[in-house]
Amino acid sequence: MTQAALHPMLNVAIKAARTAGAIINRASMDLDILKINTKSPNDFVTEVDQAAEAAIIETLLQAYPDHGILAEESGRAYGAKHSEYQWIIDPLDGTTNFIHGLPVYCVSIALAHRNIVQQAVVYDPTRNDLFYATKGRGAFLNDKRLRVSKRTRMSDALIGTGFPFRRGDNFKRYMKMFEEIMTQCAGLRRPGAAALDLCYVAAGYYDAFFETGLNPWDVAAGSLIVAEAGGLVGNFTGEPDFLFQREILAGTPKIYGQLVATLAPYTRVITQEALDADAAAAQPPVDAAASKKPKAAAGAEGEAPKKRAPVRIKKSEDDAQA
Structure with a gap:
């Protein structure tokens, strides 16, 4: 699939990924002055993650202002909250490697329509390797078609x-x-x-x-x-x-x-209730007056929230003992 034949939305994602990659490459030459914050033990974020994410979001929303955004550093703070289209972004996957100068990290951008991923870009700025795919049209590394290995054992x-x-x-x-x-x-x-x-x-x-x-x-x-x-x-x-x-x-x-x-x-069973609890914990605190207002149901206005049926599986010994 040549660049000219790429889906327009994929082309925008590639542009965003390359823009973020340029920011990351520039920063990799001055790691000594990098500002690093700790999100949780062993989980780091740098000013480079944040700058790369901002550049990606700006590029995507400039082209598609009515789309939603789900990004690692800013969550759903940008974009349209109830769009059927949602960009799912990791501006710098492998931050710990990046901080140490280990050249194994990348930019990851996907576009989901109704929760089904339709476009995908993963860009490795250290090697200038661009992996990309459009649903139903194959996967590529630069201009080379990709196929999984033939090993069976x-x-x-x-x-x-x-x-x-x-x-x-x-x-x-x-x-x-x-x-x-x-x-x-x-x-x-x-x-x-x-x-x-x-x-x-x-x-x-x-x-x-x-x-x-x-x-x-x-x-x-x-x-x-x-x-x-x-x-x-x-x-x-x-x-x-x-x-x-x-x-x-x-x-x-x-x-x-x-x-x-x-x-x-x-495997671990994750129910809709657990997902809702995680989402609630991730929300910023609200003032007392706002907290007394009735909460809107999840999903589109007037719709009942959709429930995810738990997957029933055999539990491991650790789970049984917990």
């Missing part, structure tokens, strides 16, 4: 992952998964930028990738790129409901199926 598979690093993450649960998969495959890798990891599955560098604790902006773009390269993407039980489930599995069809058998017992 776990013993031959190279698998990417990410370690849990936030407070409250269940590290013991992860180590059990790690041990099971490590003994089945040819090797495990953890570079530290989930959006790039997913693109590496699409490119055939990895045969699969799995991680827990991820947010929509970490996986939205990469998941479409994997799917358009012929791979499968889902949660640990193999179902396609992964975007807000904080767990993701992607891989070649054969390897994916074998990993579902291993990872299904470790």
Whole structure:
């Protein structure tokens, strides 16, 4: 798919990603003067994340002012709140790598229509590598069509992952998964930028990738790129409901199926109630007068909020003991 044949919305996303990449590349030459804040233990944000995100949002909303925005650093503060179109943005995936000068990080931009990702861009500014996809039109690295690997045996598979690093993450649960998969495959890798990891599955560098604790902006773009390269993407039980489930599995069809058998017992059920509680906790505090006003229902005005049915799965030993 040549640049001229790209979808107009994808072209805007590419422009935004390259603009953010230029900001990141300039800042990478002066890491000593970088201002770093800690969002939570082991979770950092820099002025570069914020500047890159602002540039992306400005580019997108200039072209599509009626679209919604979901971004890592600013949440839903910008854009139209109830649009059917929503841009899902991670301005700098791999911030910890960036801070240390390790050149494994990227910009991730996806466009979802009614919660289904339609356009995706992941840009690696250190290598000038542009991964992109439009739903139904294939996935590409620069101008080269991507296909997942043809490997079918776990013993031959190279698998990417990410370690849990936030407070409250269940590290013991992860180590059990790690041990099971490590003994089945040819090797495990953890570079530290989930959006790039997913693109590496699409490119055939990895045969699969799995991680827990991820947010929509970490996986939205990469998941479409994997799917358009012929791979499968889902949660640990193999179902396609992964975007807000904080767990993701992607891989070649054969390897994916074998990993579902291993990872299904470790899945976590996330209900709509839990998602609503997380969303409420993320909202800024309101004054007492405002808090007494009746709350609007989720969704469009006059509509009842949609409920997500919990996924029923077998629980791990850790869960049973909790």
